[in-house]
Amino acid sequence: MSNWDARYATRANRMRASEIRELLKLLDQPDIISFAGGIPDPALFPADAFRKAYERALADDQASAALQYSVSEGYAPLREWIAANLADVGIVCGIDNIVITSGSQQALDYLGKLFLSPSDTALVTSPTYLGALQAFNAYEPEYDRLLPDQGNMTPAAYRDAAANAGGQPKFAYVNPDFSNPAGETLDRAAREKLLDLADEMNIPVIEDGAYQALRYDGEPVPPILALDIERKGDIDETRTIYCGTFSKTLSPGLRLGWVCAAKPVIRKLVLMKQAADLHSPTINQMAMYHAAVDIYEKQIELLRATYGRRRDNVLGALEKYMPEGVRWTKPEGGMFIWVTLPEGIDGAALLARAIETERVAFVPGQAFHADGSGTNTIRLSFSLASEEMADTGIARLGRLLRKVMAESAS
Amino acid sequence: MSNWDARYATRANRMRASEIRELLKLLDQPDIISFAGGIPDPALFPADAFRKAYERALADDQASAALQYSVSEGYAPLREWIAANLADVGIVCGIDNIVITSGSQQALDYLGKLFLSPSDTALVTSPTYLGALQAFNAYEPEYDRLLPDQGNMTPAAYRDAAANAGGQPKFAYVNPDFSNPAGETLDRAAREKLLDLADEMNIPVIEDGAYQALRYDGEPVPPILALDIERKGDIDETRTIYCGTFSKTLSPGLRLGWVCAAKPVIRKLVLMKQAADLHSPTINQMAMYHAAVDIYEKQIELLRATYGRRRDNVLGALEKYMPEGVRWTKPEGGMFIWVTLPEGIDGAALLARAIETERVAFVPGQAFHADGSGTNTIRLSFSLASEEMADTGIARLGRLLRKVMAESAS
Structure with missing residues (x-):
């Protein structure tokens, strides 16, 4: 177990597993608007197709192989x-x-x-x-x-x-x-x-x-x-x-x-x-x-239409609510938007305040950098972002950011 | 990839993965009687219970979590x-x-x-x-x-x-x-x-x-x-x-x-x-x-009764057909009997002949020894051994062993 610390223990520049878990738990708190988890929307899972698929895998002539x-x-x-x-x-x-x-x-x-x-x-x-x-x-x-x-x-x-x-x-x-x-x-x-x-x-x-x-x-x-x-x-x-x-x-x-x-x-x-x-x-x-x-083909169409709309919801809200000096990426797909805050604004400190005062969550960006840089970045996931959620959540984040930026300027 | 050989490549005293696969493939050849694979009898799988279990896991109120x-x-x-x-x-x-x-x-x-x-x-x-x-x-x-x-x-x-x-x-x-x-x-x-x-x-x-x-x-x-x-x-x-x-x-x-x-x-x-x-x-x-x-409880009862009978089938056949000088364990459970052949009889060489001339298979024992010993041992799995299979297969193995032992004595 001599190498345990090197292999798994937290280094300052890497997010603790327990912190990720805490973030994921926030998704269960109904009053938190979370852009944290990078998980698929469970409402979009093709449950019917899987019901049929497991029935077929467990049919009489297949079950012996399946098990x-x-x-x-x-x-x-x-x-x-x-x-x-x-x-x-x-x-x-x-x-x-x-x-x-x-x-x-x-x-x-x-x-x-x-x-x-x-x-x-x-x-x-x-x-x-x-x-x-x-x-x-x-x-x-x-x-x-x-x-x-x-x-x-x-x-x-x-x-x-x-x-x-x-x-x-x-x-x-x-x-x-x-x-x-x-x-x-x-x-x-x-x-x-x-x-x-x-x-x-x-x-x-x-x-x-x-x-x-x-x-x-x-x-x-x-x-x-x-x-x-x-x-x-x-x-x-x-x-x-x-x-x-x-x-x-x-x-x-x-x-x-x-x-x-x-x-x-x-x-x-x-x-x-x-x-x-x-x-x-x-x-x-x-x-x-x-x-x-x-x-598969139908599912991809559904996901493209739905997640594409949700990306637009968050991009639209960022345009509307982010203060001057904040930049973000415009992804052509996937689940994530990357936000770069003004120098000196710390993503992790912002998260703590965002949860406490605005009930909004995201993932601080530093953990994604092997070299410990990126303190002024955050990741927003849009995979669950309805129009209302995006508008309300990003408005709250924008309000907090203006406050934090004003404090840091004064 | 410098450590590849040390980690995975075959050493003389360890069975090749490909050899195991070849052995497993033998199970599909209808004329081979195999005591090789240590696998459960698929005919005993509780397929009905799993059909119900997957239905429940994919029920409307569960599917989102299951997927x-x-x-x-x-x-x-x-x-x-x-x-x-x-x-x-x-x-x-x-x-x-x-x-x-x-x-x-x-x-x-x-x-x-x-x-x-x-x-x-x-x-x-x-x-x-x-x-x-x-x-x-x-x-x-x-x-x-x-x-x-x-x-x-x-x-x-x-x-x-x-x-x-x-x-x-x-x-x-x-x-x-x-x-x-x-x-x-x-x-x-x-x-x-x-x-x-x-x-x-x-x-x-x-x-x-x-x-x-x-x-x-x-x-x-x-x-x-x-x-x-x-x-x-x-x-x-x-x-x-x-x-x-x-x-x-x-x-x-x-x-x-x-x-x-x-x-x-x-x-x-x-x-x-x-x-x-x-x-x-x-x-x-x-x-x-x-x-x-x-x-679970019913399944354990079924397995104990069935595999216990199959162990008895193989132990009975060993008693009946093995020549003097061959020893074996009498397991109180599990799936395996360990056979020790007279010194100088090589389990791997025996397997090659057993497959070719007697159409019977088992696993040579050397692979189970980290130090490369055990050349004169073989493993018999009884998990699939009906009375007829045990009797026919062990009779064939006994016949071959008598022949090999006579050759090695002469």
């Missing part, structure tokens, strides 16, 4: 469905390029375990997905900063920095579509530049595609893995490791995601999964397959 | 059910002493991750559960040998051996009831001696209770954790970490197990689970709770 052990790589029909779905966005692959994981969180954990030894360096954007930092932290890496939009450091500079930290750069992790938390999308040029860098450095790119299907407007950008396949001609020659999930589309409660990558990577992940939890639940893989065949 | 994210420690009613069930065998605990895992395999992986740094020593019996070795191997430990029945080494001797290997002894792992693979049960005195050793060495005991409910005759022995609670007066003062599972009782396909231990251990495992896969599937935890309440 039994199965293979670590996952249920073949589900992997076939995923392969066909990925082909639609330019990722041409076979089922041997896919392993089913327990959500994409498990994929991030396994990839950390596969690539990172203590003191190695993971390249991440700043901000980046908090859950990725939590997964990687277990393997005690250092972090260096990717700036795919503004121009990355040179391979030599990344290597020197990693060597100074006692290891090597092992991978670049990005969440390229409507990222959690920033709500930003890497354009094609930035994706190509990232691939150039990874090719030069001979490291994998971990592409977290969690929100990829949830685009509300603008032109789709090909996944990094699709661009890598274009370059190399064959997925088995690529270095990009794509992590997908059903958590943001059909349901997070079944805990099903996948990794799509070159076969040698998938074979390693299958062995890791066998050693770590044997396989993801058979019954859920069968039910998810039935639900996906039945309703 | 949504939930807490890393697990569904509270299921943890309450487990706590009540454990109280029946002398483990007095509250729900904060329990975390739900994705099968007990995941518990073993997390415990390896929690306690082991490379070159630390894990104390295991020889033979021991292959899946435990696979889970622990990812953290690159050394192994030393527990002999709880015959008298362990002294704490000083274990510590010296571990120091020579470059680390410290970090835990003792045992599967004390009708163990996989040996089919042996530690008596109360051996359990107490193991606790004495662990107390002296100040290390945890990992108690794998996978088969604990499946006793067919003989007197139940209290779980090591129950004895530890007796000693210390309170579970939160104990050092035993109990791993349980629904895989051998209700269904392995839902991938649900649990750890029961002192709260400080559970709190660490909850943080690890949050970072590694967030939580086990909500819907499965709800369905398992309903199924357990509905049918």
Whole structure:
């Protein structure tokens, strides 16, 4: 247990798990307007489709398989469905390029375990997905900063920095579509530049595609893995490791995601999964397959229409209520808007006051930065934001911010 | 990926994952009589109970919760059910002493991750559960040998051996009831001696209770954790970490197990689970709770009667067909009989011939030994063994063994 502190205990620049839980609990308090949790709206879950799907998985001729052990790589029909779905966005692959994981969180954990030894360096954007930092932290890496939009450091500079930290750069992790938390999308040029860098450095790119299907407007950008396949001609020659999930589309409660990558990577992940939890639940893989065949396209349409409207609700309210000096992103999809407050306004202190005096909640942005920066940022989730909730909640936040900014100016 | 070979690649003394898969595939060949897979009989799964259970989990007032994210420690009613069930065998605990895992395999992986740094020593019996070795191997430990029945080494001797290997002894792992693979049960005195050793060495005991409910005759022995609670007066003062599972009782396909231990251990495992896969599937935890309440006692009765009969089928056939010089265990429960062949007869070579000439399968025993010993042992699973299958299969095995022993004598 000697490494416990390094792996899991709180560092000043990382949010405590208990704080996240406290924030999530706020969602249950009816008088709090919360933009905190990045969770899907449960009212949109396709419960009928899942009822039918579990009935089919447990039908007389299926139940024995659904309730039994199965293979670590996952249920073949589900992997076939995923392969066909990925082909639609330019990722041409076979089922041997896919392993089913327990959500994409498990994929991030396994990839950390596969690539990172203590003191190695993971390249991440700043901000980046908090859950990725939590997964990687277990393997005690250092972090260096990717700036795919503004121009990355040179391979030599990344290597020197990693060597100074006692290891090597092992991978670049990005969440390229409507990222959690920033709500930003890497354009094609930035994706190509990232691939150039990874090719030069001979490291994998971990592409977290969690929100990829949830685009509300603008032109789709090909996944990094699709661009890598274009370059190399064959997925088995690529270095990009794509992590997908059903958590943001059909349901997070079944805990099903996948990794799509070159076969040698998938074979390693299958062995890791066998050693770590044997396989993801058979019954859920069968039910998810039935639900996906039945309703996926319609569900995506519903989510795009609904979440797109909710994004507009929050963007409209920000325009209306935010004081001068506050900036925010305009995401083309996903669930998050990233707000940058004037220098010197602390997001965590603001949250404490916001809950106490205005009964409004969000996530302070510092936790999403591996280097502890970003104190003057906050993340707003719009996945549950009705017009009224957005208007009332953002009005309260704007009122508080004006007060705080006036205090800080005086 | 520098540590890949140490962590997952095959060592001569460990069975290849691919070989296990090949063995499992044999189950699908109708002319092979297999005593290989240690899997539950799917014909005994309580499919009706699960149909009702999933209907309830997906009822209108439950579906939103069943399909949504939930807490890393697990569904509270299921943890309450487990706590009540454990109280029946002398483990007095509250729900904060329990975390739900994705099968007990995941518990073993997390415990390896929690306690082991490379070159630390894990104390295991020889033979021991292959899946435990696979889970622990990812953290690159050394192994030393527990002999709880015959008298362990002294704490000083274990510590010296571990120091020579470059680390410290970090835990003792045992599967004390009708163990996989040996089919042996530690008596109360051996359990107490193991606790004495662990107390002296100040290390945890990992108690794998996978088969604990499946006793067919003989007197139940209290779980090591129950004895530890007796000693210390309170579970939160104990050092035993109990791993349980629904895989051998209700269904392995839902991938649900649990750890029961002192709260400080559970709190660490909850943080690890949050970072590694967030939580086990909500819907499965709800369905398992309903199924357990509905049918657990009846299901255990059914399994005890059925598997007990099947054990008798195989034991009877061994008595009838095994040549002089072959020994085997007489398990009081579980799924496995451990056969020791005369010195010089190799279990792996025997398997290859058994499949080719006799169309009968089992698992060679060497893979279950961390030190590569046990070449003259094999594991027989009786979980699927009807009277006819046992009689025909063991007759074939006996015929082959006579032939091999005659060849080796000549």
